[in-house]
Amino acid sequence: MAQMLAFGPIAFHAIVVMRDRGILEALAKNRRKNGLAIETISEECGLSHYATRVLLEAGLGLKLVWRRDGLYHLTKLGYFILTDEMTRINFDFTRDVCYDAATQLDAALSTGKPAGLKTLGPWDTVYQGLSAMPEPAMSSWHNFDHFYSDQAFPVMVEKLAAENPSSLLDIGCNTGKWAYTCLQRLPDLRIGLVDLEPQLERAIAHLTPLEATTPPKCYPLDMLDPMARLPDGYDIIWMSQFLDCFSEQEIIAILCKVKEGLKPGAKVWILELFWDRQRFEAAALSLQQTSLYFTCVANGNSQMYDSEVFFDLIRASGLTISSVTDNVGQYHTLIECTASTSL
């Protein structure tokens, strides 16, 4: 395992090239058959004999392929790397968003700044660049972000329908995907959108085709601005994959703002991914490594949290956790909070 990790970055590229140049595909078409010679794969993929051989041999050690009598076969691991959407999205995210930036991990950890972000653009945080990032980073970022929330939103919108609120404030609405899901299912819902200006413009463009009874209302706010005040009067305050973008102190400050504007009986719904509340080790691993994306690329001081750390921040803000639901969709946890009357 030590050597696997030591050569991890080289292996990473070998795998991506085998995937994108059709080597895994050629082998997949031949699954449970006789195996393929280097020459056959070379012709099918338009790569030289040498190129095909070094890739296949790298794949042997990584156990993406196996060989008998000079003929190559795909392993289950190789098959998943080819066909599993989550795996594809994670590889693309690492390659297009994180790979170059990751060399700046030490600098990012030392300074508390996302020292690797300069590989993508001239912003202080990635959030300022989300609507302006170059391709393929732009697509890979959003595919990564959406893939996970897409699994939770259908479940959550039904839960919301059962709750039957008249209004919802979506803090950190980003592309407006959640608001879109809500308005499709609950066209009478009155929605407020909070985010930085460029994201709001994009979200509204996304939502305009929908026929909502009340058009969504935009609140361009930087939640880190001490002077920023949230609108009040909403039944549900919604934050999905939002608070993980902030440091501990910032999360407390944001939750204090949320608490201030909370009307009696209103609920705060926080949808998050916690590495310590995953059913599968691979999911915990993925979230733990994703934390380093936040360090290097996003803003230098946030992460995918340990839920114990996160719950302490909620308590510190004065909000009361009324329920915790794990495995929403597959990987998310819903935390429902209310204003504590006892504090």
Added chain:
Amino acid sequence: MAQMLAFGPIAFHAIVVMRDRGILEALAKNRRKNGLAIETISEECGLSHYATRVLLEAGLGLKLVWRRDGLYHLTKLGYFILTDEMTRINFDFTRDVCYDAATQLDAALSTGKPAGLKTLGPWDTVYQGLSAMPEPAMSSWHNFDHFYSDQAFPVMVEKLAAENPSSLLDIGCNTGKWAYTCLQRLPDLRIGLVDLEPQLERAIAHLTPLEATTPPKCYPLDMLDPMARLPDGYDIIWMSQFLDCFSEQEIIAILCKVKEGLKPGAKVWILELFWDRQRFEAAALSLQQTSLYFTCVANGNSQMYDSEVFFDLIRASGLTISSVTDNVGQYHTLIECTASTSL
């Protein structure tokens, strides 16, 4: 494993930072004791609480560390990453020589050129830059190259002493490390050195302090030059970790040159690393991934060979394989060849 590979490059940097910033060391000092809190490690390593936490949590998924009651412990894997010299050298080689270049793997495979080499310097092949490469790439390259040959040289020099030749031609002498080992043990040996000019200068500087009966003779030659002719009259023609730097066609051409200059009774000793002749899977894996360094960085058309492929090249040159000895030192294979009289 798919997710481990997908986040491999990010994990790689987390590991290196944990090693170089003293986190693994702090945990190693506490081995078989009570474990350490994030706060303790943070203070000891001069990293923020946040920085320490994201690294340790990344280490959990990678199984470098484990945690109980909020206290962190080092695993056996973490201990080896800290203390095993080979592992350290492999990590440094990947980081300093290969990491940036590896993004050019697809380009290198398509063109047959070392497309990633431009990240280190303006050379056509890495061999032109070996004496001029910037640090830390320079040290990491040589540490990597020497670490493996250093294990084989003491065994080989005894084998050479038993053979008692009067002369040896070292083709691809590089820094002169093998010649140095020979002359220390066998001061009467007449040595010829073949390499590119800059490497020869460095080798001679390295050998000058030694009191050899006959000073080593230099032959500045590019073995790929069709007009280049090797000197004749040497008893042993020595090529260590040299032929893996060439393509199949080039290896045949070089071996043909060697055969031409071979005096009656002379022997060709080829010391190489073959991934299919390793005792340990980790060694095979390492060699298979190292092939991609040859693709991206070295010259775009060479690799750590499958011995079956390599033996065919020797036969194609008209040389006869008289013996093959595996596990020389730990990882090398010695191939002894002679001029075939029957061909």
